[in-house]
Amino acid sequence: MADITKPPKDAVLIGFGWTGAIMGMELTEANLNVVALERGVDRDTNTDFLYPRIADELTYGIRGKLFQDLSRETLTIRHSSKDHALPYRQLGSFLPGDGVGGGGVHWNGQHWRVLPEELRLKSHVTERYGKNFIPDGLTIQDFGVTYEELEPYFDKFEYICGTSGKAGNLNGAIVPGGNPFEGKRSREYPLPPLSDVYGAALFAKAAKDLGYHPFSEPAANASRPYTNPYGAQLGPCNFCGYCERFGCYMYAKASPQTTILPLLLKKPNFELRTQSHVTRINLDSSGTRAVGVTYVNSQGKTVFQPAALVVLCAFQLNNTKLLLQSGIGKPYNPATGLGVVGRNYTYQMMGGVQVFFDKDKPMNPFIGSGAGGQVIDDFNGDHFDHGPLGFVGGGYMGVIQTGGRPIQQMMIPKNTPKWGSKWKQAIKDHYLYSVNVMTHGTVMSHRDNYLDLDPTYRDVYGQPLLRMTFDWKENDIKMIQFLTGKAREIAEAMGGKSTEVTMKQFGDHYDTRLYQTTHNVGGAIMGENPKTSVVNRYLQAWDTHNVFVMGSSVFPQNIGYNPMGLAGALAYWSANAIRNSYLKNPGRLV
Amino acid sequence: MHTSEKSFGRRDFLRKVIALAPVLSIATCAPISKIGASSRQLYLPKYFTRHEWDFVSAACERLIPKDENGPGAVETGVPQFIDLQMDGAFGHAATWYMQEPFAAAIPELGYQSPLTPREVYRAGIAEVESYCKRMFSNRSFAKLPDATQDSVLSDLETGNLDFTNVSGKAFFAFLLQNTKEGYLADPAHGGNIGLASWKMIGFPGARADFKDWINRHGERYVFGPVSIDGRRK
Numbered sequence: 001m002a003d004i005t006k007p008p009k010d011a012v013l014i015g016f017g018w019t020g021a022i023m024g025m026e027l028t029e030a031n032l033n034v035v036a037l038e039r040g041v042d043r044d045t046n047t048d049f050l051y052p053r054i055a056d057e058l059t060y061g062i063r064g065k066l067f068q069d070l071s072r073e074t075l076t077i078r079h080s081s082k083d084h085a086l087p088y089r090q091l092g093s094f095l096p097g098d099g100v101g102g103g104g105v106h107w108n109g110q111h112w113r114v115l116p117e118e119l120r121l122k123s124h125v126t127e128r129y130g131k132n133f134i135p136d137g138l139t140i141q142d143f144g145v146t147y148e149e150l151e152p153y154f155d156k157f158e159y160i161c162g163t164s165g166k167a168g169n170l171n172g173a174i175v176p177g178g179n180p181f182e183g184k185r186s187r188e189y190p191l192p193p194l195s196d197v198y199g200a201a202l203f204a205k206a207a208k209d210l211g212y213h214p215f216s217e218p219a220a221n222a223s224r225p226y227t228n229p230y231g232a233q234l235g236p237c238n239f240c241g242y243c244e245r246f247g248c249y250m251y252a253k254a255s256p257q258t259t260i261l262p263l264l265l266k267k268p269n270f271e272l273r274t275q276s277h278v279t280r281i282n283l284d285s286s287g288t289r290a291v292g293v294t295y296v297n298s299q300g301k302t303v304f305q306p307a308a309l310v311v312l313c314a315f316q317l318n319n320t321k322l323l324l325q326s327g328i329g330k331p332y333n334p335a336t337g338l339g340v341v342g343r344n345y346t347y348q349m350m351g352g353v354q355v356f357f358d359k360d361k362p363m364n365p366f367i368g369s370g371a372g373g374q375v376i377d378d379f380n381g382d383h384f385d386h387g388p389l390g391f392v393g394g395g396y397m398g399v400i401q402t403g404g405r406p407i408q409q410m411m412i413p414k415n416t417p418k419w420g421s422k423w424k425q426a427i428k429d430h431y432l433y434s435v436n437v438m439t440h441g442t443v444m445s446h447r448d449n450y451l452d453l454d455p456t457y458r459d460v461y462g463q464p465l466l467r468m469t470f471d472w473k474e475n476d477i478k479m480i481q482f483l484t485g486k487a488r489e490i491a492e493a494m495g496g497k498s499t500e501v502t503m504k505q506f507g508d509h510y511d512t513r514l515y516q517t518t519h520n521v522g523g524a525i526m527g528e529n530p531k532t533s534v535v536n537r538y539l540q541a542w543d544t545h546n547v548f549v550m551g552s553s554v555f556p557q558n559i560g561y562n563p564m565g566l567a568g569a570l571a572y573w574s575a576n577a578i579r580n581s582y583l584k585n586p587g588r589l590v
Numbered sequence: 591m592h593t594s595e596k597s598f599g600r601r602d603f604l605r606k607v608i609a610l611a612p613v614l615s616i617a618t619c620a621p622i623s624k625i626g627a628s629s630r631q632l633y634l635p636k637y638f639t640r641h642e643w644d645f646v647s648a649a650c651e652r653l654i655p656k657d658e659n660g661p662g663a664v665e666t667g668v669p670q671f672i673d674l675q676m677d678g679a680f681g682h683a684a685t686w687y688m689q690e691p692f693a694a695a696i697p698e699l700g701y702q703s704p705l706t707p708r709e710v711y712r713a714g715i716a717e718v719e720s721y722c723k724r725m726f727s728n729r730s731f732a733k734l735p736d737a738t739q740d741s742v743l744s745d746l747e748t749g750n751l752d753f754t755n756v757s758g759k760a761f762f763a764f765l766l767q768n769t770k771e772g773y774l775a776d777p778a779h780g781g782n783i784g785l786a787s788w789k790m791i792g793f794p795g796a797r798a799d800f801k802d803w804i805n806r807h808g809e810r811y812v813f814g815p816v817s818i819d820g821r822r823k
Contacts, residue, residue, distance in 0.1 A: 055796035240798035431791035
């Protein structure tokens with residue numbers, strides 16, 4: 001039994017990052033009494049992200065002051081179910097957030113939607129290439145919701161964030177300067193694109209000359225002063241070069257703090273409790289309805305919070321872990337392919353081409369925004385013929401210069417000695433004169449990649465760690481090699497003196513030490529069938545109708561873009577279903 | 591592996607401990623060095639002993655030497671930086687998951703040692719010192735010629751020189767990582783004295799405001815670096 005039992009609430013939110021803030025706003029607007037439980041500390045711009053202290057690469061960028069403290073809780077990782085999983089002891093490959101705002105504090109703000117065909121990927125691939133085209137082992141499926149249904153919610157999240165960009169498809173009309181491949185937009189972005197750094201301009205010119213379609217990456221970094229529909233004000237990005245991994249001192253990067261919390265935290269029907277680590281969702285005796293959650297507070301006491309509605313708003317890994325710990329949904333069994341919780345864990349794959357320039361072309365790499373730059377979408381989604389290529393997926397590529405922080409972002413030719421005078425000479429010669437053309441692509445879900453609970457290792461609360469079983473598969477390495485090959489052609493036309501390619505090779509194992517992305521997805525996926533998904537198209541748990549799961553946990557496979565725009569839109573879509581259908585008649589929405 | 595040398599290790603070690611005992615008693619809490627030629631400040635290490643300090647200073651100066659491109663690790667305060675790191679959260683692995691059981695793993699699964707960075711340094715320095723004395727007429731690493739120091743460091747880096755108590759590669763990896771960090775980080779952390787590395791590469795440090803420069807394509811940024819606390823040199 002818990003040490004303390006709190007008075008009941010209408011809704012409890014587990015985790016208080018982007019989706020927690022969105023849900024908090026939506027459910028309090030519906031006059032519910034809402035409490036958000038955040039495991040980390042409170043954080044805000046004027047207390048935690050102020051200049052000049054924030055301009056400290058070592059503290060934030062390298063030691064990761066704003067990230068999850070792994071000494072308290074981590075996960076274990078292995079490459080196959082035959083291996084022994086070992087803890088992710090040090091941050092490397094991905095950087096989960098912690099504290100109020102979560103990863104929404106230290107993301108880049110690369111604010112994409114999704115391609116319409118990616119939401120019905122299995123159907124689309126089958127229709128165009130035939131059922132046998134999908135490589136053996138892939139467990140891709142449709143999201144169960146269409147782009148047209150989500151459009152108003154993509155739009156809403158962009159207007160909350162003050163996203164800077166240029167529409168490429170306005171109500172079906174292709175608009176010059178935007179992404180001609182994107183789905184239809186109902187209106188322009190709230191703000192015009194950010195200005196480009198030199199390297200991005202060189203990329204755009206080279207790509208255009210080769211017949212591709214460059215455009216400004218949509219950025220939740222405000223290009224102008226902006227007031228969002230809630231009345232929250234953003235300032236313009238000043239290209240400080242301390243964006244991802246840092247909080248924004250300019251109030252320019254959209255985060256829960258800059259766009260939602262100033263309004264939400266003042267509401268009388270909203271309460272935030274920090275340092276409150278949820279350990280379990282409590283079910284009634286039938287096991288089909290949640291009665292609340294149990295958490296550990298900052299004093300180490302266990303607290304039971306009764307609630308009529310439970311919304312999981314934690315990071316993807318933690319949402320999946322909580323479902324497994326709470327016995328909600330049947331755990332996935334890779335031997336039989338049966339079960340759903342933990343199934344279809346996926347990730348993303350990055351490659352890059354480094355371009356080194358002569359000294360008459362300084363790139364000033366320290367001038368950077370989180371998401372401003374030029375990209376092409378010609379090799380994303382199904383914008384190209386996959387038939388002869390033999391893989392499913394794709395991605396985007398381009399120059400997004402986020403900063404020239406010298407410990408992390410130094411680019412020197414690979415054959416340079418790692419230390420000594422030659423290393424010193426190389427950083428002097430190349431620091432100002434290098435640019436990375438990145439490729440950012442999908443990883444498809446595979447029957448061998450999944451999440452479950454670790455039998456050996458425990459967190460500070462005595463609970464099992466989550467266990468990740470994951471490795472790169474041939475399909476995705478084919479994808480990144482194809483993409484990076486195209487990126488190389490563009491990079492070589494940018495006017496540099498040399499280029500170098502970085503990409504995965506067949507046989508490479510997933511390396512937990514090298515930063516890839518924090519775009520971990522799946523584990524609690526959405527879908528049309530309770531046998532192959534944890535939540536329905538409204539993100540409602542099939543088996544437990546008053547539990548909803550937010551975030552990228554619900555993606556059945558990864559998309560080519562950064563996931564936050566889709567995760568945000570899905571949160572608004574789910575909130576709309578809760579407000580307009582579920583609250584009137586609580587029960588299964590599908 | 592240096593199996594044949596290892597068998598002499600213990601006897602060598604005992605002899606050295608006895609020989610060094612009086613020096614150690616005098617030296618307790620006494621290692622003091624100058625920070626940078628210009629600042630003339632004295633620095634008292636918080637974690638490293640005098641002998642460890644000598645090793646770290648000598649080793650990081652080989653990793654980033656003073657040369658025609660500017661000051662090296664010692665002059666820019668890298669040993670102080672590393673010492674402060676050993677005494678702080680990093681040295682104690684305070685934010686790493688350090689629960690048992692520990693097991694060997696392929697490198698892709700990341701750091702799996704029960705040793706914290708400060709323990710790796712302590713054990714690593716002791717092993718390398720012991721190795722140097724055995725191999726090079728009882729001389730410590732800091733007393734060896736540059737080329738010999740470089741070859742010892744290379745052997746650590748490649749795994750040619752390894753130990754039972756601590757991984758030589760892991761020790762070298764921390765040493766190299768922390769040396770570069772100290773050289774390139776804001777001087778608030780004890781290194782990068784005089785903003786020397788930032789001046790050399792052209793990084794403006796904590797200026798963090800380039801609205802006026804975003805459209806000046808192909809033009810080299812003209813302002814020098816500034817640190818978090820407003821230092822320009």
